[in-house]
Amino acid sequence: MNRKYAIGVDYGTQSGRAVLVDLSNGHEVADHVTPYAHHVIDERLPHSGEALEADWALQHPLDYIEVLTTSIPEVMKQSGIDPADVIGIGIDFTACTMLPITELHEPLCTLPAYQDNPHSWVKLWKHHAAQDEANLINEMAAKRGEKWLARYGGKISSEWMLAKIWQILNEAPEIYEAADQFVEATDWVISQLTGQITRNSCTAGYKAIWHKQDGYPSEAFLASLDPRLEKLADTKLRGDIVPLGTKAGELNEKLAALTGLRPGIAVAVGNVDAHAAVPAVGVVTPGKLVMAMGTSICHMLLGDEEKEVEGMCGVVEDGIIPGFYGYEAGQSAVGDIFEWYVDEAVPAYVKEEAAQAGVSVHEWLEGKAALQQPGQSGLLALDWWNGNRSTLVDTDLTGLLLGCTLLTKPEEIYRALLESTAYGTRKIVDAFRSSGVAVDTLYACGGLPQKNRLLMQIYADVTNMEIRVADSKHTPAVGAAMFAAVAAGPEAGGYATIVEAAENMARVREEALRPNPEHAAVYEELYQEYVTLHDYFGRGGNDVMKRLKNLKKHY
Ligand SMILES: Nc1ncnc2c1ncn2[C@@H]1O[C@H](COP(=O)(O)OP(=O)(O)O)[C@@H](O)[C@H]1O
Numbered sequence: 001m002n003r004k005y006a007i008g009v010d011y012g013t014q015s016g017r018a019v020l021v022d023l024s025n026g027h028e029v030a031d032h033v034t035p036y037a038h039h040v041i042d043e044r045l046p047h048s049g050e051a052l053e054a055d056w057a058l059q060h061p062l063d064y065i066e067v068l069t070t071s072i073p074e075v076m077k078q079s080g081i082d083p084a085d086v087i088g089i090g091i092d093f094t095a096c097t098m099l100p101i102t103e104l105h106e107p108l109c110t111l112p113a114y115q116d117n118p119h120s121w122v123k124l125w126k127h128h129a130a131q132d133e134a135n136l137i138n139e140m141a142a143k144r145g146e147k148w149l150a151r152y153g154g155k156i157s158s159e160w161m162l163a164k165i166w167q168i169l170n171e172a173p174e175i176y177e178a179a180d181q182f183v184e185a186t187d188w189v190i191s192q193l194t195g196q197i198t199r200n201s202c203t204a205g206y207k208a209i210w211h212k213q214d215g216y217p218s219e220a221f222l223a224s225l226d227p228r229l230e231k232l233a234d235t236k237l238r239g240d241i242v243p244l245g246t247k248a249g250e251l252n253e254k255l256a257a258l259t260g261l262r263p264g265i266a267v268a269v270g271n272v273d274a275h276a277a278v279p280a281v282g283v284v285t286p287g288k289l290v291m292a293m294g295t296s297i298c299h300m301l302l303g304d305e306e307k308e309v310e311g312m313c314g315v316v317e318d319g320i321i322p323g324f325y326g327y328e329a330g331q332s333a334v335g336d337i338f339e340w341y342v343d344e345a346v347p348a349y350v351k352e353e354a355a356q357a358g359v360s361v362h363e364w365l366e367g368k369a370a371l372q373q374p375g376q377s378g379l380l381a382l383d384w385w386n387g388n389r390s391t392l393v394d395t396d397l398t399g400l401l402l403g404c405t406l407l408t409k410p411e412e413i414y415r416a417l418l419e420s421t422a423y424g425t426r427k428i429v430d431a432f433r434s435s436g437v438a439v440d441t442l443y444a445c446g447g448l449p450q451k452n453r454l455l456m457q458i459y460a461d462v463t464n465m466e467i468r469v470a471d472s473k474h475t476p477a478v479g480a481a482m483f484a485a486v487a488a489g490p491e492a493g494g495y496a497t498i499v500e501a502a503e504n505m506a507r508v509r510e511e512a513l514r515p516n517p518e519h520a521a522v523y524e525e526l527y528q529e530y531v532t533l534h535d536y537f538g539r540g541g542n543d544v545m546k547r548l549k550n551l552k553k554h555y
């Protein structure tokens with residue numbers, strides 16, 4: 001039999017990428033990236049140009065289709081593979097990235113009647129403007145003793161489905177009414193490939209408070225938030241919820257023609273980016289923390305038992321790999337903080353010197369920062385440029401840089417920002433361990449491990465742990481292709497289970513990053529200072545960040 005292949009499509013924050021994967025060994029035969037034409041919409045609405053309020057982050061759903069119709073034909077062309085040998089397609093997405101759709105599955109924002117209403121658009125995962133709703137959900141859930149709250153580290157995030165839907169209801173009831181369903185973008189793209197909505201258990205479990213045995217929060221709870229939400233689960237979130245690796249359907253004629261694939265091939269149910277990456281680095285057992293490192297970091301871990309961990313995003317049975325409890329925690333800005341610094345705060349001379357040296361500003365700063373020793377700059381930062389997603393779960397917290405003097409250099413600030421994100425990860429590792437969930441080894445994948453060696457060494461030193469790095473360029477996409485192989489099944493040349501797919505296809509580099517003991521000792525001291533600042537500004541010692549944010553609201 002000919003070699004068989006699957007397509008994995010990874011939808012990130014700034015772009016989508018398709019990868020054609022060899023199912024015999026997980027090799028990425030060809031890949032192609034399509035940046036989103038409309039980028040992240042966080043300042044002005046397309047068409048009307050209306051200014052968006054603070055903390056909004058939207059996307060254009062047709063950018064997602066463009067990824068399919070541009071990147072898939074491109075990988076097919078590059079590889080020269082016969083479409084008859086491609087047996088399936090799988091996708092992974094940022095989450096909770098959600099949108100309101102009509103009965104015909106049209107995004108409301110694509111219809112002239114709704115396009116000028118910001119609530120008709122896709123709310124991206126990092127849309128943080130539903131914090132008031134999230135606070136009320138948490139208050140009410142705690143008051144009523146809702147048992148699901150503990151599964152989400154004691155707090156629901158403003159990033160999640162219920163907070164976002166409730167914000168729509170509060171601020172644009174006409175959009176709430178017009179929406180036939182609210183869906184995760186990952187499920188919407190699958191509906192475009194197959195013709196029907198199939199909701200996946202991963203986004204439902206982590207982002208929409210759905211539980212395998214108990215379903216969604218009760219009608220009584222939803223009604224206690226707002227009587228108009230009482231029937232939400234059975235109406236606008238309706239439909240069966242199926243496990244990862246399930247075949248959602250078959251590729252329809254329309255998308256087959258637009259992508260150059262054969263109609264009828266298996267389409268796997270949607271998945272989340274970070275979750276798809278776990279089997280792709282070969283992690284199918286507990287104790288191995290996988291960090292999907294890009295714009296943000298998601299920390300994924302398997303466990304044998306369901307434990308309560310402060311501020312984790314969630315624990316979902318079978319949420320990552322069947323047979324285990326899947327834990328998720330995360331930092332809502334990592335690469336985004338470095339990008340902010342490079343775009344908004346470096347002096348002109350740095351840009352000029354980087355251009356003269358023929359390197360990017362990131363690379364220039366990394367090179368200079370690598371010459372510094374831990375503690376040498378006298379700087380310490382809190383990594384809350386986009387709020388705190390674990391362990392405090394509070395999007396009203398902001399960033400902090402301490403220790404600047406008239407001699408502080410840009411590369412020192414850059415290094416302090418890299419370090420701050422490593423301390424954020426260490427805090428998450430500590431939270432898991434103190435709740436009895438083992439973390440023995442770190443695995444890293446995503447864009448950052450390939451882009452910044454210094455960053456990765458700092459993570460090894462700050463956590464004092466070895467890091468295994470993925471040997472794939474687009475790890476979540478390889479994971480999505482693995483789930484496509486499972487959806488296609490062995491009869492088509494795929495696999496029976498994701499564990500079997502991982503045994504054959506997962507890849508990590510031979511060489512692991514090892515901590516430098518001298519650096520680790522200095523970082524231990526610096527980390528304790530970070531913890532002091534973290535608790536002072538994050539646990540009510542001084543709510544100055546919130547007071548400043550409130551003042552800002554007057555402008
Ligand atoms: N050399 C670099 N060092 C550190 N961060 C970088 C570097 N180059 C780009 N970045 C950051 O990487 C992030 C994008 O990560 P990537 O994994 O490619 O995308 P996504 O999060 O969309 O999946 C951006 O936030 C950008 O600032």
Ligand SMILES: O=C(CO)[C@@H](O)[C@@H](O)COP(=O)(O)O
Binds near residue numbers: 012013094274330
């Ligand atoms: O929150 C999740 C997954 O649960 C991510 O989709 C989100 O952090 C965005 O990931 P990226 O940083 O764009 O890779």
